[in-house]
Amino acid sequence: MRVIGKLAGALALALAVSACSQQGASNSAEATADNPMVLALAHNMSETHTVHQAIAEFADEVNKRTDGRIQIKIFANGQLGSEVEAMEQVMAGVIAMTKVSAPGLATYDDAYHTFGLPYIFNDTADFYAVMDSDQMYDFFQTSYDKGFVTLTYYTSGARSFYTVDKPIRKPEDLYGLKIRVQDMRSQTEMVSVMGGTPVAMAYGDVFTSLQTGIIDGTENNETALTLGKHGEICKVFSLDEHAMIPDALLLSSKVWDTIAPADQQILIEAARLSTVHHQAKWDQSVKDAIAEAQNEMGVTFVYDVDKEAFRQATAGLVDKYSQEYPGVAQLLALIEQIRAQRTAGQSAAQSAPQPAGQPSAQPAAPSAL
Numbered sequence: 430m431r432v433i434g435k436l437a438g439a440l441a442l443a444l445a446v447s448a449c450s451q452q453g454a455s456n457s458a459e460a461t462a463d464n465p466m467v468l469a470l471a472h473n474m475s476e477t478h479t480v481h482q483a484i485a486e487f488a489d490e491v492n493k494r495t496d497g498r499i500q501i502k503i504f505a506n507g508q509l510g511s512e513v514e515a516m517e518q519v520m521a522g523v524i525a526m527t528k529v530s531a532p533g534l535a536t537y538d539d540a541y542h543t544f545g546l547p548y549i550f551n552d553t554a555d556f557y558a559v560m561d562s563d564q565m566y567d568f569f570q571t572s573y574d575k576g577f578v579t580l581t582y583y584t585s586g587a588r589s590f591y592t593v594d595k596p597i598r599k600p601e602d603l604y605g606l607k608i609r610v611q612d613m614r615s616q617t618e619m620v621s622v623m624g625g626t627p628v629a630m631a632y633g634d635v636f637t638s639l640q641t642g643i644i645d646g647t648e649n650n651e652t653a654l655t656l657g658k659h660g661e662i663c664k665v666f667s668l669d670e671h672a673m674i675p676d677a678l679l680l681s682s683k684v685w686d687t688i689a690p691a692d693q694q695i696l697i698e699a700a701r702l703s704t705v706h707h708q709a710k711w712d713q714s715v716k717d718a719i720a721e722a723q724n725e726m727g728v729t730f731v732y733d734v735d736k737e738a739f740r741q742a743t744a745g746l747v748d749k750y751s752q753e754y755p756g757v758a759q760l761l762a763l764i765e766q767i768r769a770q771r772t773a774g775q776s777a778a779q780s781a782p783q784p785a786g787q788p789s790a791q792p793a794a795p796s797a798l
Contacts, residue, residue: 454498456687462497468684470526471515473507478656479714480583480676481505483707484528487581487678490699499692501526520576525684531582531677532613538572540756545615547671547743548736549764553587556673557708560584562767566701568760569677577679581700584711585650587670591659592646593639596731597667600624600742609635609647615750619671620648623742632657639663648672651718660726667731669739 453467454460470488474481481503488501504524509515515527520537532545543549550556559565560582569579590597590608597603603625610616612629620627628644638644639662646663647653648671654660678700685693722728751758 453500456689457495457499457692458689460495460498465498465500466687468499468501468525468680469504469509470501470528471504471509471518471524472528473512473515474505474528476505479707479710480528480585482710483583483703484678486706487699487703490702491696494695494699495692499688499695519679519681522681522683524681526678526680528583528676528678530585530611531675532615534572534577534579534677534679535754537575537577538756539754540568540760541677542615542750542754543757543760543764544674545613545672546747546750546757547619548740549747549761550673552670553673555768556584558771559764559767560675561704562771564763564767566697568763573682573685576682578682578685579677579679580697581678581704582675583678583704583707585674585676586652586711586715587668588648588650588672588674589666589668589670590646590648591654591663591666591728593663594665595646596665596729597646597669598731598733599735599738602667606645607643609638609644615746616672618746619743622746623739635659636662651715651722654722654726654728655718660722660728664727665729665731666722667734669734669736671739671743 454464455466457466460466470484472481472484484503488503491499491501509518509524512527512529512533515524516529516533516536518524519527531541534541535545550559566581569581572579590603592606595602595606600623603620603623606625607628608620608625609630610620610627612631617627617629628638630638630644635644635647636658639647639659647659649657649659651666654663654666680696688696719730723730747761751761
């Protein structure tokens with residue numbers, strides 16, 4: 430009954446938000462600073478999270494570029510429900526926008542399963558190069574017919590395993606361990622094929638479950654050690670970096686149709702700008718978390734992880750999803766195409782004629798290990 434009451438309360442609030450929004454202009458062409466188009470945006474992050482800060486920057490930039498004609502009202506901290514509930518409200522047209530973990534969109538577009546699969550990206554540089562490409566942003570627009578348009582993404586870092594006291598250097602080290610995962614099929618199957626026992630649970634339950642021994646470890650990025658206080662219990666963080674799962678900032682297709690083309694472009698540009706700024710903030714937050722975890726919590730970071738063994742252990746899972754979901758196969762092909770074009774561009778730049786008196790470009794010498 431408490432769950433039903435919570436859902437009813439969230440829906441009532443969302444409906445109230447929608448009603449308030451409808452008091453303004455119904456489309457951007459008619460909107461003015463005195464009668465703006467108001468877009469409600471819901472997410473479940475706190476106001477101190479770097480993603481919320483990026484979203485707030487996006488909202489400010491839209492307000493600035495439209496001279497106040499389009500205003501984005503943010504509802505943080507899960508005020509309008511969970512990610513799933515907020516997404517359902519977007520699809521129903523109750524609210525305009527939300528932020529969700531990208532694999533959560535697979536319910537509506539199976540290509541988004543790709544972002545939950547292991548080792549899709551080689552490293553952080555590869556992740557940024559692929560995700561920031563024009564081809565990926567073109568892909569973000571293809572879900573229009575499915576009810577939403579993804580304006581941009583926000584990084585949530587690389588996910589790795591961390592436990593109370595056991596290093597995870599190879600898949601066999603997970604044998605017999607109960608590992609918390611997000612409630613996603615891809616994450617559950619990933620830990621299973623690696624040899625661990627997946628336990629799906631909400632993020633808010635992880636600390637107590639670690640404390641009481643319900644689970645032996647979990648997987649997340651480094652900031653969870655400090656922000657989630659997991660480093661108070663888990664003392665070994667093993668950087669296998671098995672997944673890089675982006676967040677997606679999206680807008681209802683129904684609302685998209687009410688925004689003039691010039692204003693649509695403003696939304697896209699403001700969103701992409703917020704992503705660029707968020708990357709620097711995120712990278713710094715990870716560095717700060719590592720320093721705090723090491724120096725104040727006594728966490729040991731394990732870097733000598735056999736990532737190739739993890740890739741081999743999960744390769745069959747990626748193949749399985751490619752065969753089961755046409756969208757996954759297509760998006761994986763696009764990612765490889767983006768990489769190939771980037772490599773070709775770098776090769777062309779290196780082989781281009783150099784100005785007289787200038788040395789030709791040479792690949793950097795490998796650094797000492």
